[in-house]
Amino acid sequence: MTEDQIIMLPGPTQVPPAAARASSRAMINHRGPEFAAMLTEITENAKKIFKTKCDVLTLTASGTGGLECLVANFVNPGDKIVVASIGNFGERLRDIALAFGADVDFMDFGWGNCVDPKAIAEKLVADKNHEIKAVYCQHNETSTGVTNDIEAISKARGNHPALLIVDSVSGLGAAKFRMDDWQVDVVLTGSQKAFMSPPGIDFVAVSDRAWPVCASCTNARFYFDLNKARASYKKGEMPFTPALSVLFAIQEALRFIDEQGGIDAVIDEHYFRRDVIRAAAQALHLPLVAAEHCASPSVTSIMAPEGVDPKALTGIMRDKYHCVIAGGQGKFKGHVFRIGHLGYVTDLQLISTISALEMALAELGYEFTMGAGVTVAQKMIVERRK
Ligand SMILES: Cc1ncc(COP(=O)(O)O)c(C=O)c1O
Structure with missing residues (x-):
């Protein structure tokens, strides 16, 4: 060793030296002004990476916690959703959605392939009564090393109202992405990949179109309730004790990205x-x-x-x-x-x-x-x- x-x-992934040093800083009050300033800075810098003006919320969890959050906040039990899968993490999303009582239409495009936007378009055109509430997919499938064309998948929805909910845990900050321009509704990423920081923090960006769905969602949630996270953010806080050391590192890593x-x-x-x-x-x-x-x-x-x-x-x-x-x-x-x-x-x-x-x-x-x-x-x- x-x-x-x-x-x-x-x-x-590897952490830049300034971010590694920051993670050993002394604790601060997570209900105090220092924390509020740090959270605001991190959020504003994260928005540049999502390419969004929408809300970006911070959660203490691994990426899988974030996946659970994507399901618990936007799918009611019994709701029909499409999970477009190209590998391990598509399968994980399906399993989480099933655990939360969704009616999952699992579209398996095969390990090593990318999602075919035409197939998504056909599926949604056939859904005349708009029963499909959301399309879920990975931006980058880590198990195979394949990146999906999220812009094309988003466009494939045409006039169908289904939300597009994207796991970009291993994509954001590495692969091209424009949340607002591509009209993506909800996007998840994690600290431990292209954000160059230790594991433990997730970021979830939620569009204005997705908030009403979240507000009225009847699924079980407590820790991962994004309504709580949004209300706390307005006070410069996170709902529960955050992984402060990871946030110290993220603050520096995002500054480092700007410096590059x-x-x-x-x-x-x-x-x-x-x-x-x-x-x-x-x-x-x-x-x-x-x-x-x-x-x-x-x-x-x-x-x-x-x-x-x-x-x-x-x-x-x-x-x-x-x-x-x-x-x-x-x-x-x-x-x-x-x-x-x-x-x-x-x-x-x-x-x-x-x-x-x-x-x-x-x-x-x-x-x-x-x-x-x-x-x-x-x-x-x-x-x-x-
Ligand atoms: C695309 C994708 N989604 C979700 C996850 C789950 O993240 P975690 O292992 O932090 O729970 C990973 C982890 O590698 C991932 O690559």
């Missing part, structure tokens, strides 16, 4: 890192899960080649080279490994990851030209930094 690991997971030229520049770097990892994988003849047009700027899923066990591969990278990448999830477990490249990642960490991957592949007997992936990555980086 070493503290100097390179964390290339699709969350939790703002969210658009940071997102652009994410797409570049994606292109570097994909080019390196191709140079090593490793099959990519996601097609070019829907490849995620947060995480790249790579099929383990014949004879290479992803568990052994990730184990060698971690134990010998202190480079931590992820294995597969759900039905991809044992078949896929995933390199996270979202959040705070330097060029040399990208190069080191590809190098560690090559060394581990070599140890496992995979035949390839040593250095092929690193060389491609170096060339791309040199070109970009000119």
Whole structure:
């Protein structure tokens, strides 16, 4: 074990040094003016990332708590909803919705594919009586490394009144997103991905169109009641004791994003890192899960080649080279490994990851030209930094 690991997971991600230092600050009164000022700053900076003028509320929870919140506040028991799934987190959303008594129309587009907006349009056009209350989907499916075209999915609703509710836990801050322009109704993200902060905080953005649904929702909720969160925010507070240390870090991480030229520049770097990892994988003849047009700027899923066990591969990278990448999830477990490249990642960490991957592949007997992936990555980086 070493503290100097390179964390290339699709969350939790690396934390910029100023944010890591901030998380060890002394506690403050979460009902006092210092907290109110911090919460306001964080919220205003988060809005720049959501690209919204709507309410953005902060919750203390992991991303799954946020998913529960997306269901508990916008679905009445018995309501018909569409869950458009492309992997593990679509399936999780379905399971939560079922637990909360929704009538789920589960549209499975297949692991590795993206949601087809045409299929959503057809589903909603066929729903003449407007029984479908909401369409749920992931912005970025972390298990497969596929990003959905949320703008096209939103447009596919046409005149149908269904809300569009998006899990962007691993998308926001990494993949392009414009909540207001794309008319997305509710969006969730978490602190531990492209927000470059430790886990424990969620942000939920709620459009003006979605608030009445939330206000009249009859589903069971207490901790995750967004009406409470909204009322507290007006007083500069959160309803319950917040994860203060995580918020200290987020405040700094969001300042850091501004210092990097703002969210658009940071997102652009994410797409570049994606292109570097994909080019390196191709140079090593490793099959990519996601097609070019829907490849995620947060995480790249790579099929383990014949004879290479992803568990052994990730184990060698971690134990010998202190480079931590992820294995597969759900039905991809044992078949896929995933390199996270979202959040705070330097060029040399990208190069080191590809190098560690090559060394581990070599140890496992995979035949390839040593250095092929690193060389491609170096060339791309040199070109970009000119
Ligand atoms: C897209 C997506 N949704 C939801 C979650 C759940 O978040 P958590 O593991 O923090 O509960 C994750 C976590 O990786 C995710 O990637």
